[in-house]
Amino acid sequence: MAKFGLVGKNISYSFSKTFFTIKFDLEKLNHTYVNFDIKNINQLQNILKDNTEIKGLNVTIPYKEDVIPYLDRIDKEAKKIGAVNTIKILNDGRLAGYNTDHYGFAKALTSFPLFKEKTALVLGSGGASKAIIYVLKAMNFDFKVVSRTPKEGQLSYKALTPEVINKYKLIINTTPLGTHPNVTECPNIPYNLITPSHFLYDLIYNPTETEFLKRGFAKGATVSNGMKMLEYQAKKSWKIWNL
Known part of the structure; x- marks a missing residue:
């Protein structure tokens, strides 16, 4: 079982959780997707510390730029864009940032x-x-x-x-x-x-x-x-x- 989630502020409106929950159910995957509604991006470190089973995160408004300093590496397209909306937690615990919005x-x-x-x-x-x-x-x-x-x-x-x-x-x-x-x-x-x-x-x-x-x-x-x-x-x- 793995956990995925969305990091943002005031994100109760988001359909991402619904999208992935339905996907996991249809594909019989024993995963969960959680909304992490935080007031400051520095809380990302606590999220990862408290949820060691997290394998990936989406990032939404207002943290797509603010999250970059917390990442260990950034995909070349995300670097060109200057914003990240997808984080992959690598096997060694490092954080890799991507942009799938484009x-x-x-x-x-x-x-x-x-x-x-x-x-x-x-x-x-x-x-x-x-x-x-x-x-x-x-x-x-x-x-x-x-x-x-x-x-x-x-x-x-x-x-x-x-x-x-x-x-x-x-x-x-x-x-x-x-x-x-x-x-x-x-x-x-x-x-x-x-x-x-x-x-x-x-x-x-x-x-x-x-x-x-x-x-x-x-x-x-x-x-x-x-x-x-x-x-x-x-x-x-x-x-x-x-x-």
Whole structure:
């Protein structure tokens, strides 16, 4: 019997535990998957000390960047991205970090029709956005990051003019705004400028239809939540844990 789990903060909304519990049941695997809801990433060491049977962990908001100093080695793609969402506990106890978010997002995105215009806005500049940026670069998208505290080359939400919204057709929410139970929240973009030529993608999957997606759908845009991305990245994590 082995134990796996999710490390994050305020993660009662997560479907990862449900996904893996069902998987273990269907495949008759005597494993467990546990949510480790912690207030600070330095509690990771206590988790591992108290749960010696842990073989792998997923990492979610807000610790995808903060967890890196606690790892003994990092996969080259995770290093390029600058964020980790999967940890494998090696046989000698060392911690290896990986990023499967970029794989999940790329696979989910390619299931949609080809984009006529490869332009995108990435809402948010945290750890979740880094994997999205990695994929957009690889797919040769012209994109901009939108942040409440923009760095050089990024946009503020106030800078989302009609010209900007008209140019960038794929809009990806990587922020936690709208996650259960705060379902009335959404990124502060000018939804009145959204058109049927836009595609709104939300990394959030609980609720299945966020306020961000509802407002996009009301304007005729193509919309998608992050459930497929979750499934793809989870399956990739499982492969890594079993290498």
